[in-house]
Amino acid sequence: MDYSKQIQDIAAKLFAEGKIDVFVGYRMNGFDDNQVPVVINDPKEVPALVFTEKSVFNLSNYLKADHTRNKRVGLVVKGCDSRSLNLLLTESQVKRDNLYIIGIACEGVVDEKGQKMQNCIECIVPDAVVYDEMLGSPRGKKDYIVNADIAGLAVKGLVERREYFEEIFDNCIRCNACRHSCPLCYCAKCCIDQETATIYNGSNTASSAFHALMTWSLHLAGRCVDCRNCEKACPSHLPRIFCINRTRR
Amino acid sequence: MSFSTFVTDKDGLQKLYEAIISKHETYAPVEKFGKYDYKKVSSLKECDPDSPIAMTMSVKPLFFPRASKIMKYEATSAGTSIHETGQDQLSGPRVILGVKHCDARGLQVLEAVNKWDYIDSDFLNRRANTVIFSKRCDKADTQCFCTSLDYDLENLDALDVAVVSGPGGKVYLQARTEKGENFLKENLGKESAAGSQQALDEMKKQYEAFAASFRLKMDYKDVNEKMSKRFDSTAYEEATRNCVSCNTCAFICPTCHCFKISDEKIKDTGVRYKSYDSCNNVYFTLEAGGHNPRPAKYRRWRQRSMHKFVYYKERFGVNLCVGCGHCAISCPVNISIFEVVNHVAAAPMEV
Numbered sequence: 247m248d249y250s251k252q253i254q255d256i257a258a259k260l261f262a263e264g265k266i267d268v269f270v271g272y273r274m275n276g277f278d279d280n281q282v283p284v285v286i287n288d289p290k291e292v293p294a295l296v297f298t299e300k301s302v303f304n305l306s307n308y309l310k311a312d313h314t315r316n317k318r319v320g321l322v323v324k325g326c327d328s329r330s331l332n333l334l335l336t337e338s339q340v341k342r343d344n345l346y347i348i349g350i351a352c353e354g355v356v357d358e359k360g361q362k363m364q365n366c367i368e369c370i371v372p373d374a375v376v377y378d379e380m381l382g383s384p385r386g387k388k389d390y391i392v393n394a395d396i397a398g399l400a401v402k403g404l405v406e407r408r409e410y411f412e413e414i415f416d417n418c419i420r421c422n423a424c425r426h427s428c429p430l431c432y433c434a435k436c437c438i439d440q441e442t443a444t445i446y447n448g449s450n451t452a453s454s455a456f457h458a459l460m461t462w463s464l465h466l467a468g469r470c471v472d473c474r475n476c477e478k479a480c481p482s483h484l485p486r487i488f489c490i491n492r493t494r495r
Numbered sequence: 496m497s498f499s500t501f502v503t504d505k506d507g508l509q510k511l512y513e514a515i516i517s518k519h520e521t522y523a524p525v526e527k528f529g530k531y532d533y534k535k536v537s538s539l540k541e542c543d544p545d546s547p548i549a550m551t552m553s554v555k556p557l558f559f560p561r562a563s564k565i566m567k568y569e570a571t572s573a574g575t576s577i578h579e580t581g582q583d584q585l586s587g588p589r590v591i592l593g594v595k596h597c598d599a600r601g602l603q604v605l606e607a608v609n610k611w612d613y614i615d616s617d618f619l620n621r622r623a624n625t626v627i628f629s630k631r632c633d634k635a636d637t638q639c640f641c642t643s644l645d646y647d648l649e650n651l652d653a654l655d656v657a658v659v660s661g662p663g664g665k666v667y668l669q670a671r672t673e674k675g676e677n678f679l680k681e682n683l684g685k686e687s688a689a690g691s692q693q694a695l696d697e698m699k700k701q702y703e704a705f706a707a708s709f710r711l712k713m714d715y716k717d718v719n720e721k722m723s724k725r726f727d728s729t730a731y732e733e734a735t736r737n738c739v740s741c742n743t744c745a746f747i748c749p750t751c752h753c754f755k756i757s758d759e760k761i762k763d764t765g766v767r768y769k770s771y772d773s774c775n776n777v778y779f780t781l782e783a784g785g786h787n788p789r790p791a792k793y794r795r796w797r798q799r800s801m802h803k804f805v806y807y808k809e810r811f812g813v814n815l816c817v818g819c820g821h822c823a824i825s826c827p828v829n830i831s832i833f834e835v836v837n838h839v840a841a842a843p844m845e846v
Contacts, residue, residue, distance in 0.1 A: 275829055276834075277637065277710060278637065280829065282737060282828055282829045282830070283737045283828050284736075284737055285736045285737055303827065303828055307739060308737070308739075311739075311792075312791065312792065313736055413527075417527055417528060417530075417532070419561055419746050419747070419771075420561070420746075420770070420771075421741065421742045421743045421745075421746035421747075421773075422741060422742055423741040423742070423743040423825075423827055425741075426739045426740055426741035426742070427739055427741060427827045439776075439778065449562045449757040449758075449759055449768035449770040450561040450562035450768070450770035450771055451561075451562045451759065451768065451770075453759065454562075454759070475827070478827060479739075479741065479743070479827035481530075481552075481743045481746070481747050481825035482527075482528065482530055482532075482552075483528040483529045483530040484528055485528055
């Protein structure tokens with residue numbers, strides 16, 4: 247899965263025709279084969295754009311940033327990214343007319359060790375659901391696979407489930423990377439930001455983590471599109487933050 | 496004053512660790528969800544003092560906890576009363592195993608600000624009562640640049656005992672402070688003979704091999720000087736455009752020390768906490784009247800980089816950044832402070 251050339255061509259064309267102000271894509275990080283997201287507003291930077299199976303981060307997250315607000319944006323979306331983008335469109339957070347979306351028929355991305363991401367194994371809609379241009383041949387819908395952790399958690403008793411979550415809250419450092427990496431968390435002020443926290447305290451304790459993560463996941467339950475940007479962003483490698491969302495089914 | 500060097504082997508080191516854990520209050524990296532964090536341990540089996548640096552959290556929370564109690568209070572219609580929070584759990588005599596050199600240096604750097612206008616006795620007590628065992632890395636990780644900064648990594652005295660691996664499974668233990676010297680003499684068995692000149696040579700060789708393995712290298716003096724002249728550089732905006740302002744870098748940094756005060760209150764009684772805060776946070780400089788002096792992302796990044804490489808250096812004479820690379824490893828979008836400061840330093844001067 248390497249669409250670097252096509253994406254560069256499309257981006258260059260869009261800039262040349264004056265259709266976009268900003269392009270959001272990926273570039274190599276410059277020392278190994280991992281990539282970083284990049285927001286470019288200069289056509290000169292277009293040749294740095296790449297897209298391979300290492301393009302992990304969900305770019306629709308950048309649509310809530312200052313750099314792209316009220317601008318015409320071109321961006322690359324995989325299946326999961328396009329689902330979150332679709333939700334942003336549904337909730338009137340971005341204007342469809344302002345976007346030029348390059349959809350990818352995604353074959354799944356890999357982590358730093360080269361292993362396929364768990365959410366890609368479980369992904370049921372790998373093709374972009376909203377796009378102006380599709381790269382790759384569409385793969386169609388796949389069958390729903392129940393995540394082993396969620397299935398295991400669902401049959402556990404209340405006490406065991408509480409222990410499972412308490413372990414997560416104990417290891418949470420309350421940095422809010424999950425909230426800021428979530429493309430659906432577009433609220434300018436969030437009740438789990440420590441400074442605006444009113445219904446619970448903003449301190450860095452396990453009880454605060456409990457309130458924050460639970461409130462956060464309740465707000466996302468039913469909206470979560472399973473891109474797992476939160477999990478990839480978590481510095482404590484807390485497993486399955488999304489799991490809290492999913493267990494509510 | 497010169498300190499002793501002892502030689503032992505891997506088994507001897509294991510035995511020493513086991514003896515320490517059984518006799519003293521010991522903290523060491525414990526794996527949870529694939530990430531190591533320093534926790535109190537009761538046996539060597541549950542921890543890994545050789546944990547890889549990329550997967551290990553900083554040791555800072557043992558000195559500056561993520562949330563520490565300042566006071567307890569009771570506020571009723573009859574009035575307000577304030578109570579002590581009780582004994583500080585972290586201030587007793589203790590040993591920490593498996594600290595990284597950069598983390599230990601972070602504590603040393605932090606001492607300057609904690610001894611400054613307000614003396615943080617909690618932090619200083621915790622540090623005075625702690626013996627730090629630190630293993631020198633054998634190989635640099637992709638984001639490490641500790642050798643490029645303004646401290647002598649080879650003879651670092653921020654730690655009490657340095658553990659250095661030698662050829663043929665040998666392990667050298669070198670005291671770096673008086674505390675470490677006394678501790679080693681008390682706890683070492685007869686099997687650990689005192690090291691000779693050969694030991695020092697082999698340690699030097701290990702350091703040279705380690706120093707040669709770095710991917711990232713820079714001239715910190717050049718960066719300090721150039722950054723101080725490029726406050727208005729547009730390079731900050733270019734280098735940090737993809738930042739998502741998530742605060743992770745500050746929360747896992749071994750030297751970031753900004754905090755906020757918040758209350759955890761249930762009905763009439765409450766606890767006041769001091770918890771981490773981050774200058775990358777939008778709310779960090781938000782004033783009560785609604786004005787925010789640092790509303791844009793690049794300005795917050797400028798503050799962060801300038802604090803690490805310019806302001807702290809001007810005030811205390813040392814760089815605040817210790818080159819551990821934790822921020823770059825944990826960043827969701829892989830922004831490295833090394834790249835940012837070098838990008839700024841290489842930018843043309845604004846007229």
